[in-house]
Amino acid sequence: MKPLMLFAILALVSIVMVVSFDLQLAPNAAIVLSPENVGNALYICPAESSFWDAFAKSLLPFHRQMIIALFFIIMLLAFSWGWALYQNLLSDSFKRESFQTPWKLTKFMFWVSVIVWLFAMTPNYFKTVSVDGLSGQYVLCEVDTPGARAVRADSVHN
Numbered sequence: 001m002k003p004l005m006l007f008a009i010l011a012l013v014s015i016v017m018v019v020s021f022d023l024q025l026a027p028n029a030a031i032v033l034s035p036e037n038v039g040n041a042l043y044i045c046p047a048e049s050s051f052w053d054a055f056a057k058s059l060l061p062f063h064r065q066m067i068i069a070l071f072f073i074i075m076l077l078a079f080s081w082g083w084a085l086y087q088n089l090l091s092d093s094f095k096r097e098s099f100q101t102p103w104k105l106t107k108f109m110f111w112v113s114v115i116v117w118l119f120a121m122t123p124n125y126f127k128t129v130s131v132d133g134l135s136g137q138y139v140l141c142e143v144d145t146p147g148a149r150a151v152r153a154d155s156v157h158n
Contacts, residue, residue: 024144040152040153040154041150041151041152041153042140042150042151042152042153042156043140043141043142043143043145043148043149043150043151044129044131044138044139044140044141044148044149044151044156045138045139045140045141045145045147045148045149046136046137046138046139046147047124047128047136047137047138047139050122050124052119052122052123052124053122053124055119055122056119056120056121056122056125059119059120060120063120066116066120070113073109074109077102077105077106077109080101080102080105081099081102081106084098084099084101084102124137124139127139127140129156129157129158130156130157130158131151131155131156131157132155132156132157133155134151140156
């Protein structure tokens with residue numbers, strides 16, 4: 001197994017273990033609620049403007065151009081795969097090397113599109129919520145996150 005693949009597997013297993021067993025490197029004091037309110041509470045924190053928020057907002061004007069470029073590249077990939085298939089069909093034999101370039105381009109473009117998508121969508125994008133009665137942007141957080149507030153679960157909306 002390649003070292004990079006082994007590292008990816010170890011990192012994924014570590015993340016799953018940390019999340020599954022609620023492990024933390026530096027836990028903070030948790031918010032204490034009365035037992036009758038524990039099941040009806042969610043914890044929110046202010047959505048802080050960070051480097052990634054500003055970076056994602058700077059990419060926003062180019063969203064349309066990025067979508068156009070993505071579909072252009074997808075069409076080019078479809079033609080390169082089709083050309084490789086056509087060449088194999090003409091020769092009536094399977095030549096593995098004719099598929100190497102389309103496959104490399106496909107993998108490269110997949111990962112480039114994933115990375116650009118992650119840059120365009122900040123981590124706060126997926127956990128931003130609105131809270132009835134409160135103005136501003138909030139994100140869901142854990143009970144022991146610094147700055148966390150407990151609110152009624154039915155007042156939190158996605």
